[in-house]
Amino acid sequence: MTRDEAQALLDSCELHALLGLELLQFEPGRVRFRFAPPASARAGEGGAIHGGALATALDTAATFAVISSIGADATTVDLRLDYLRPAVGAELTVDGATVRAGRRFAFADATARADDGRIVASARGTFTW
Amino acid sequence: MTRDEAQALLDSCELHALLGLELLQFEPGRVRFRFAPPASARAGEGGAIHGGALATALDTAATFAVISSIGADATTVDLRLDYLRPAVGAELTVDGATVRAGRRFAFADATARADDGRIVASARGTFTW
Amino acid sequence: MTRDEAQALLDSCELHALLGLELLQFEPGRVRFRFAPPASARAGEGGAIHGGALATALDTAATFAVISSIGADATTVDLRLDYLRPAVGAELTVDGATVRAGRRFAFADATARADDGRIVASARGTFTW
Amino acid sequence: MTRDEAQALLDSCELHALLGLELLQFEPGRVRFRFAPPASARAGEGGAIHGGALATALDTAATFAVISSIGADATTVDLRLDYLRPAVGAELTVDGATVRAGRRFAFADATARADDGRIVASARGTFTW
Numbered sequence A, B, C, D: 001m002t003r004d005e006a007q008a009l010l011d012s013c014e015l016h017a018l019l020g021l022e023l024l025q026f027e028p029g030r031v032r033f034r035f036a037p038p039a040s041a042r043a044g045e046g047g048a049i050h051g052g053a054l055a056t057a058l059d060t061a062a063t064f065a066v067i068s069s070i071g072a073d074a075t076t077v078d079l080r081l082d083y084l085r086p087a088v089g090a091e092l093t094v095d096g097a098t099v100r101a102g103r104r105f106a107f108a109d110a111t112a113r114a115d116d117g118r119i120v121a122s123a124r125g126t127f128t129w
Helices: A003-011 A051-070 B003-011 B051-070 C003-011 C051-070 D003-011 D051-070
Strands: A021-027 A030-035 A075-083 A092-101 A105-113 A119-128 B021-027 B030-035 B075-083 B092-101 B105-113 B119-128 C021-027 C030-035 C075-083 C092-101 C105-113 C119-128 D021-027 D030-035 D075-083 D092-101 D105-113 D119-128
Touching (some): A030 A051, A051 A075, A051 B075, A075 C075, A119 D075, B030 B051, B051 B119, B119 C092, C003 C051, C021 C051, C030 C051, C051 C092, C051 C119, C075 D051, D051 D092, D051 D105
Antiparallel strands (some): A021 A030, A075 B075, A092 A105, A105 A119, B021 B030, B075 B119, B105 B119, C105 C119, D021 D030
């Protein structure tokens, strides 16, 4: 799957753009997003990002890592989310990485980092296709 | 915390309304939401609900169950999500239930059910305040 | 799979007996174990049961629930464990239940209950075969 | 907490020795174990290690990572386990690492690696004290 095809897949659901999720890198097993959620996905102006918006960004990054590994669309079977620190910045960097892609399912991770490099939230999930 | 206060807490983040999440019941340890996500949170018109939108609904329901138990705002420490079936209906019922509220953290569950009563996704998490 | 076959499968790994895990019921989608861990699996005489021993009991119960549903051996893909209360009793009842068995993987739950009926630990996992 | 104190804590529950778990390194936020489970914790002679034995090793490594960070005993609140590959070797290396230690709880990871360096199972958990 090319980066353009991955972008088209991302564009096929408006929620990604509404939440300020932008694809920066798409390489086999490794993807990166810029995540700049609007005020509507925060607890008030400049407030903490909603855990569900973070979940969406992490799930998307982990899923796209799997997609980049297997070359086809994938869906989440289950996901663990850890909210390590308050997510208050204007913008986060969200990385997805495939941990292992087998014949029938894959494991992938995602991390959301603040400007200072600290992880504010992370995820580990199982995916299938 | 009264139901009106819970509603105000829900209204303090626009994302809930944008995703079509509406509080139906708010009792100690048990909450219920109607969840009617718009096309923008789906893979195309009438398509499957985005896993991140489901995550938001489940996280919100579990968090509000904890809030109803402890009588104060709570935040998610970690969450496991299971995507049991494709989520394609127009509307889901999302229930949150406190499993155990201790002195410093609580465990809660959430389930999202289709019209036919089948669970399409569920969550179990740890919360603090 | 008959109950005798399930018992033989349980007996094929000595760890189950060493940890005091005994099969009580084996019905489609639902299994029950008695779990009476020895002092060696506790923090001292009469002490709390090791989280790993609880994990073994819960993983085994959830796996056997899946086995009872699909009629063949199954393996754990991933598992979430929740330690709700101190596990100090002489004996626990551990129940496994299949949540959903699909074509390629299944979801199952397990709970470990004390004499007073309270859940001391629970698990939710994804399984394959 | 010194390494000798950590060793004494490990020795306080026999299960660790019974499962072949031996402390190799104990540094702030980072611990390493040798894990050589006996035949009784496998599916037959030379067979795959029981998922519960792996869970015990991973839970112990993650807990001891937290212990090394906070300087006191810690307990598991919840844990996610991923079984990435069949665990068939004679011996595994199990590493625990603290991801974040806060005031009231901590997040830690653990990985179990085969001789060839490949991760056969991993864990992420939340801990308190």
